[in-house]
Structures are given as structure tokens and as C-alpha cells.
Amino acid sequence: MVNLSWLFTLAFVTTILAVRFYPTVIPQRSEFRDDVALHWVMAIASGLIFFLSILIHEFAHSIVALRFGIPVKSITLFVFGGVSQIGGEAKKPLQEFLMAIMGPFTSLILAGGFFGLWVATGQSETSPIAIVLEWLFLMNLVIAAFNMAPGFPMDGGRVLRSILWGISGNLFRATQLATLAGRGLGYAMMIVGAISFFGLIEFIDPWSGAWFAILGLFLESSARQAWIQTKALDILSKYAAEDIMVADLLTAEERDILRYVVSRSAAPHYLFFISDDDEQVVGVLTEREVEAVDIDERNRRTAGDVMVPTATMPVAAPRENAASMLQRMEADALWHLPVVSDGRVIGVVSKDSLLRILARNLIPQKPAAPLSQP
Helix, strand or coil: EEEEHHHHHHHHHHHHHHHHHHHHHHHCCCCCCCCHHHHHHHHHHHHEEEEEEEHHHHHHHHHHHHHHCCCCCEEECCCCCEEECCCCCCHHHHHHHHHHHHHHHHHHHHHHHHHHHHHHHCCCCCCHHHHHHHCCCHHHHHHHHHHCCCCCHHHHHHHHHHHHHHHHHHHHHCCCCCCCCHHHHHHHHHHHHHHCCCCCCCCCCHHHHHHHHHHHHHHHHHHHHHHHHHHHHHHCCCCCCHCEEEECEEEEEEECCCCHHHHHCCCCCCEEEECCCCCCCCEEEEEHHHCCCCCHHHHCCEEHHEEEEEHHCCCEECCCEEHHHHHHHHHHHHCCCEEECCCCCEEEEEEEHHHHHHHHHCCCCCCCCCCCCC
16 A cells, blocks of 8 residues: 555655765766756656655565465555565564564665676666665665664564563563653653754754654554554453443344344444344344445345355454454454354453443543532
């Protein structure tokens, strides 16, 4: 997936390379010094290959995650590079360490590859291809180094968390320390960036200082959000499916007309258990299946036509914790999970109920107003 901000960054990087960088680094004695069209070709090639390198970096994280059975929802390129949307947490410190380290390690391999090509082309100071290869080599080194900064949720912060987790055996405490490091690093970058912007640090130009401050703001915000997410999962881990499920199940028959079934629920997200003529549950029907059917067709189609067979429906065990259920709902874009015990459906857990639990625990509650005296 490509975020629109990534296109802005690509255009910005390409323009800087074409207008300021390449015209400056190409020696005056070179015949390519004043070739504006060539500068743009070099810049566009550099920008595209550079962001392809970022995509490969993120693919490396995703491949390791999939190897450990952790779902990957998507890879998004955005203003600050790329991010893999991994739908779950590592189960062991070593898994976390390997997932985190693989991205920077891949960037180092790419840097080595570009360095090798640069050497093979003669390390020329005047050859356009050699100059582009040298820039790509240096930028992949920068990606590896920047991502290894010890601030969660960056790769280096995740490496730090995995080490703290392995030493302490406490993921919650390890995450707390790693996110504190991330927020501290973010604030430090914002301060250095602000000072540089006003010209108080000579070796950092003002615009680089502004970019540094923006990166710091992004890191601090990401670390804070990661900590909120960790607290949320810690809260939910204390609840089991059987404690929060709803035992009153919405039911319908296979032959029921789709429009009739939908009209029975006023909520935007719902789950009906569909039974056959022998009153055996044979499938489930949610808003996702209904929305895939044309409105006019809903007068002709039945619940049995569009239901999801029970054999393929994700379910929860009675003692599964709510944190695990929420992660699975997010990974599979579900709003409900049936709770099954000994092959029998005993209830259903909705994402709404999990969000209400989080709201009660994370949002400060106003004290009740005292009763007025007569």
C-alpha cells in the first residue's frame, strides 16, 4: 500500500537530488556537470531504487513474522519510509529480536551490494552510474543506522525490548522501558532540531534541523501510542472469553430472506447463527457477508446463500484471553468471535465489548455528582 505522503517524500527527495545534490557532487571537470536532464534521470532512478530498498527492508520483517506464524496485514510506504502492519506480537524474546534485527540487517546487505557495484564500476567520481551507486550505498547505511536507534517502536527499540524481555521475563515491563527510551530519544531529536533550526548548531543547517525535529515528533508520538496499545493488551489479558461473552445468541434459519434477517439487528455490526431444518448450526452471517450482496438482491437471497460455514469461521476457546481475541479480530477484520466449548457454541464476544472494557480502564471516569440535600 502506498500512502499519499510517500509520493510527496519521493518528489521531495528526487527534487533535492536533481536540483541541489547531483549538480554539486559532480566535479566541474566532468562533461555531466551541467547536464540538467541527466541530473533528473539520476535523481528519479535514485529515488525509486531508494524506496524499493525501504520496501525490501519491510519485507524482511514480514517474512520473519510469517515464519513464526504471526500474520502480516500490509506493508505501507509513507512519509517517513515504510512500516509493516504485523497483526500480533512475538511469543518469545528471540522471535522479537529476529523480527526486529532482520530489517536493518537487510539494509546492510543492500548497502554492501551497492558498494560492490560501485567498486565494480571503478569508484569513478565522474560516472553518473557510479555516483548513484555510491549514494544508494550511503543511504542504505543511513537506513540501517537510523532504524537501530534504541527507541521503541523503531527496530532498535524492538531489539532493546527483546533483550530486556529476555533478561526480565516480563514483556510489559520491557515494553515500558523501551517506549520510555523511544519517547526520550524523540524529545532529544526535537530539541536538537529546534536549536539547529535557529542556527545555534553550526554543523547542522536549519532545514535539516527542522526535519530532525519532525522525525523526533513522529518517534515520540509512535512510542506513546505503542505504550497505550501495550497497556490496552495488558488490561484485556486479564479477561477470559467466558467472562465477557454474550450468551444470548442471534439466530436465523437458512431459508430466511436476507433483508428480513438484517432488519432484526439495529447495530451496524452483528452476527447471526444460521441453523438448518434440524436446528443444527451450520453457519454464521455478519454484516461483511451482507454488504457484499446488492441491496435489491437481498430480497431474493437467503441467509443460507451467503453465510460462512461454521467449519471455516474463526472461534475462541472459553479460557482464551481478550487480548488474544482482539489481535485476531484485528488481523482478520472481524467484529465477533463465537465461543465454542466441546464443539458447542456457548456465546459470542464482540469487538464493541472489548472496546468498552478498554474505555472503562483507560479513560478517566468522572466522579458521580453528590446527591443534593433536600
